[in-house]
Amino acid sequence: MEDNKERAEIDNKDLDEETLFVVSQTFKALGDPTRIRILNLLFHKEFSVNGISETLHLRQSTVSHQLRFLKNLRLVKYRREGTTLYYSHDDEHVMNMLRQTIEHACHN
Amino acid sequence: MEDNKERAEIDNKDLDEETLFVVSQTFKALGDPTRIRILNLLFHKEFSVNGISETLHLRQSTVSHQLRFLKNLRLVKYRREGTTLYYSHDDEHVMNMLRQTIEHACHN
DNA sequence: ATAAAATATGAACATATACTAATATATGCA
């Protein structure tokens, strides 16, 4: 036996529950068209909630809900300016995956 | 104006419906713990349906349903040997994303 | 042709998810 009780999860037959949860949550975040559109919008610059709402033709409520979802997963962050909140992306790894997959899907 | 009517989707404010569908479907496939476990299992070698079922303690029916899902997205393929079907992964890009994200999640 | 083994399918069910309308909260300013 070696001194490492457990090898990296990737080498095991099965994954532990916590890893499974985090990974599935992360991908779930990218598994919805609305959230993809929002993240894609935030690729280049920050947007206010209303900015997103108007640009993507989504209800303010819908945008706010999805931003909370993304915020909980730390995929976006915001800064305040008066009553306005400016959201921007906050996870390079996820944004890279998204970019790659979009490029991959765009019948290159 | 230039001769390219449309730049790559990634540079536009919004994505077209088809791209949105493909991308969200791809991530949706990775957004479920059961499918993640199956794909993770298929990382190293092929497995029969029953093999997956027994290894992951899942009903045969559940595995079969999820494999169909993954097959429709061309994330897995199979070869036949008698009455047994051996499944293996069929999308390097997706498997790489999965590996990266698992490693990323495993509090490295 | 019939039976056995492996896998696929269909229907039913419970839960999760996303959107909406209505309302609440928070901030800045007169």
Next chain:
DNA sequence: TGCATATATTAGTATATGTTCATATTTTAT
């Protein structure tokens, strides 16, 4: 304080999703 603007939250609803049981299909061997 009172009002306007921006955002968040709550509750309700419709749809999507994942699992299970039962059954059908497919393939091989006898």
